[in-house]
Amino acid sequence: MTLEAILAYLHLLAILTMVVFIASEAALCRVEWLNAAVVERLAKVDRVYGIAALAVIATGVARTWWGVKGTAWYWTNPLLHVKLALFVIVGVTSIFPTIAFLRWRKQLRATGALPAEGDVAKTSFDTNLYRLRKLLDADGALTLAEGKLSFARDVVWLDTWAFDAALDADPPRVADALALYRGAFLGLETAPPWALALRDRLQARFIRSVLAAGQAHENAGDFTAARALYERALEQDNLAEAIYRRLMICQRETGDAAGALTTYRRCRELLSIVLGRKPAADTEAIRATLDRA
Numbered sequence: 001m002t003l004e005a006i007l008a009y010l011h012l013l014a015i016l017t018m019v020v021f022i023a024s025e026a027a028l029c030r031v032e033w034l035n036a037a038v039v040e041r042l043a044k045v046d047r048v049y050g051i052a053a054l055a056v057i058a059t060g061v062a063r064t065w066w067g068v069k070g071t072a073w074y075w076t077n078p079l080l081h082v083k084l085a086l087f088v089i090v091g092v093t094s095i096f097p098t099i100a101f102l103r104w105r106k107q108l109r110a111t112g113a114l115p116a117e118g119d120v121a122k123t124s125f126d127t128n129l130y131r132l133r134k135l136l137d138a139d140g141a142l143t144l145a146e147g148k149l150s151f152a153r154d155v156v157w158l159d160t161w162a163f164d165a166a167l168d169a170d171p172p173r174v175a176d177a178l179a180l181y182r183g184a185f186l187g188l189e190t191a192p193p194w195a196l197a198l199r200d201r202l203q204a205r206f207i208r209s210v211l212a213a214g215q216a217h218e219n220a221g222d223f224t225a226a227r228a229l230y231e232r233a234l235e236q237d238n239l240a241e242a243i244y245r246r247l248m249i250c251q252r253e254t255g256d257a258a259g260a261l262t263t264y265r266r267c268r269e270l271l272s273i274v275l276g277r278k279p280a281a282d283t284e285a286i287r288a289t290l291d292r293a
Contacts (some may be wrong), residue, residue: 007063014055021049025097036108043105046098053091089135160185160202167209174213174229181206181236206233207240214246223250238270241283248286257290264290 024045028038064074074080129149133142141155151158159180166176185199186192210233217226230247234240244267251260264287268279279287 004063004067007059007067011056011059011063014052014059018049018052018056021045021052022094025049029097036112039101039104039108042101046101049094050098053094056087160198163202164205167205172209172213174209177206177209178232178236183237203237203240206237207242210240210243211246214243214250218246218250223253226250227254238266239274241267241271241280245283245286248283248290252286252290260290261287 025042028042028045064071067074129142129144136142138155140152143150143152153161159182163177163180166173166180181202185202186195210229214226214229214233217223217229227247227250230243230250233243234247237243244263248260248263251257251263264279264283267283271277271279
C-alpha cells in the first residue's frame with residue numbers, strides 16, 4: 001500500500017507540474033510580453049514541461065505494473081485508453097510550439113532579433129488548429145482557405161445550416177425549422193461579439209417564418225392550428241413579442257379571452273424581467289380588446 005501511495009503521489013505531481021508549465025507557456029506566449037528574457041524563459045519552461053510529460057508516462061506505467069490493481073485491471077479499463085489518446089494528442093501538438101521556441105531562442109542568440117508578431121500568432125493558431133482537428137476526429141472536417149477557417153459542408157452537419165435549409169425550401173419547412181431552433185444562438189447573455197449578428201439573423205428569420213405560417217392558417221380561418229404553431233414557437237423563444245400578439249388574437253378568436261389575458265401577462269412579465277421594458281403599443285392595443293371579448 002505504501003508503494004501504491006508513493007506511485008500515485010508521483011503520478012499526480014507529474015500531472016500537476018505538466019499542467020502548471022503548459023499554462024505558463026500560454027501565459028508567456030503573448031506578443032505584448034515578448035522580450036529577450038521571455039524568449040529564453042519559454043525554452044526553459046517548455047523543457048520542464050517536456051520532462052514532466054515524460055514523468056507522467058513513466059509514473060503511469062509504473063502504477064500499472066507495480067500498483068495494487070495490477071496491469072489486467074488498468075489495461076482493460078476503457079477510461080485509461082481515452083486518457084492515453086488525449087495525452088498523445090496533447091503531446092504531438094506540443095511539438096509545434098517546442099520547435100518554435102527553440103527557433104526563436106536560436107534567432108535571438110544569433111542576431112538579437114525577437115520573433116515577429118505574425119510568427120507568434122501563427123504558432124498559436126497552428127497548434128490549436130491541429131488539436132481541434134484531432135479532437136473532431138473527422139478527415140476534412142475543417143478547411144482553411146484564404147485565411148478563413150470553416151467547417152466542410154460535405155463532412156459536418158450544423159443545426160444552423162439545417163435551419164436555413166429548411167426555410168430556404170419551397171415551400172418552407174417551418175415544422176423542421178421549429179424542431180431545430182433552440183432559442184437565441186449561444187444564449188442571450190453569454191454570446192460573444194462575433195456571434196451577435198448570426199444570433200440576431202437566426203432569431204429574426206425564425207420569427208418571420210412562424211408569423212408567415214401562422215398568418216396563412218389564420219387567413220384560412222384555422223385559428224386552432226395557428227394557435228398551436230404560436231404556442232410551440234414560444235416554447236423555443238419566449239421573448240418574441242410579435243408571436244405573443246398573434247397568439248392572443250387566436251385565443252380571442254377561439255373564445256378563450258382568459259387564456260389571451262394569461263398570455264399577455266406572461267409576455268409583460270418576461271419582457272420586464274429579461275429585457276427591462278414594457279410591451280409595445282400594438283400589444284397593449286390587443287390587450288384592450290380582450291375586455292370587450
